[in-house]
Amino acid sequence: METGEKAEKTKSQSGSVEKIRTSLFHRLLDKRMLLNPKEEMKFLLHRLIFIARISPELADKRDLGGYYEQLYQDLQRYYQGDGVTGLLLLYPSYILHIVESSNDVLFSVLRDLGHMQWQGHSALILEPRILVISHDIPNRLFQQWSYKVLSVPARRLAAAEQTESHEKLVSESLTMLMKLGVEMLKTPKRSKNSADSVLDKEPELIVPQDNIEQLLKNEALLTPLQYLDTYDCPINVVMDSDRVWPPYEHFLPIP
Template structure:
């Protein structure tokens, strides 16, 4: 009887919002009073190499425009924001939405690598999957074609841009993500006198905030989680022995 009474008491406490989940949701509501939080916000940052036989990079942009519309029809209310940068040989994609939408993006990325009529993406790596974010970094989703010859040395702040000194993976990832955050924060700033400026024009005046293609190429060769590995962990059920509290499942982490 004492156990049943305690369970009912715990249930009443959770109903009035004393659980960690409810506390976190209330905190998010206070931070975003103008936005009704219908789902937890996550951010995915991936890098991928483009095949040499790709004739028009705009086909990739059009593909993601169609994919975003399809996912938003399936998960109504889960808005998608972000930025897709298409370099001559690779791409950098930042997306913000629910976990279900981002899992769909990774599944599509995996399918693009394994397409029966030739891969539209050759190699892809996840730089980060950030969970439960307080706010968005981008106001909408868009893509832009870039023609850049910047080198990794500039992004890392070296004195000699041509220096081929090997950098560890953590430093490269941290540098790329730092530049992504700075770029997103800059794009959030209002334009002069409220005039809407095309994304390409805004990127042209701040090349130092754009992640160099050379840095992305280096990241593609590092031991980072692939979409296939992430999805395997994401879709693997967890086994929790009630007597120990330990969680067993895939050895791959679900976050980077």
């Protein structure tokens, strides 16, 4: 009997030791659980930022905001619990769209953009290009999804700005967007006019429309169809050496 009690005690002690011992991965999960117990543990968070040209046939830019509002409602019904946050900026001629959600939602948005590319000039937006896709980001920059119609005047770029590298334009644009997100986090969580108040207060955080025009000319930025083609491409690529018979090992000198 004493031996059995000793064994149970040892088993209990070892179990408690195993419970105490953990890894950095589990500590990070615990931290995410504390920050957002309802959402962050369900899926990894990703962020998509893309730019595009607004179709000249679109009479009211608010229709584009309504389109994405309906799209995200439909996606959240399908991917339950995968909340969508972000900001859609509607310029006179272009859009800049930030979307934060799960990988499934973001790829649904990309496939919708790819479908628009196939539609050609009849689509709501034209020539979309991906500015950046960030995977497994630690937290959201936006508390909800909203859109804002901007009436910023176009300005003529100086010669020095026209020759500015696309890498620098991307870096500057992303820096401005990150600062904008930080400012929007400071607004009340359920304020519907958070984008209006922040953009009116901090107009220098708005990426200039001319920058977007220059970035759309950068062929290094992938279109949604190019990105999806790469994503859907099989990884089991057949090497040229696999097509040779007999295998190259037969031609190696004998040691």
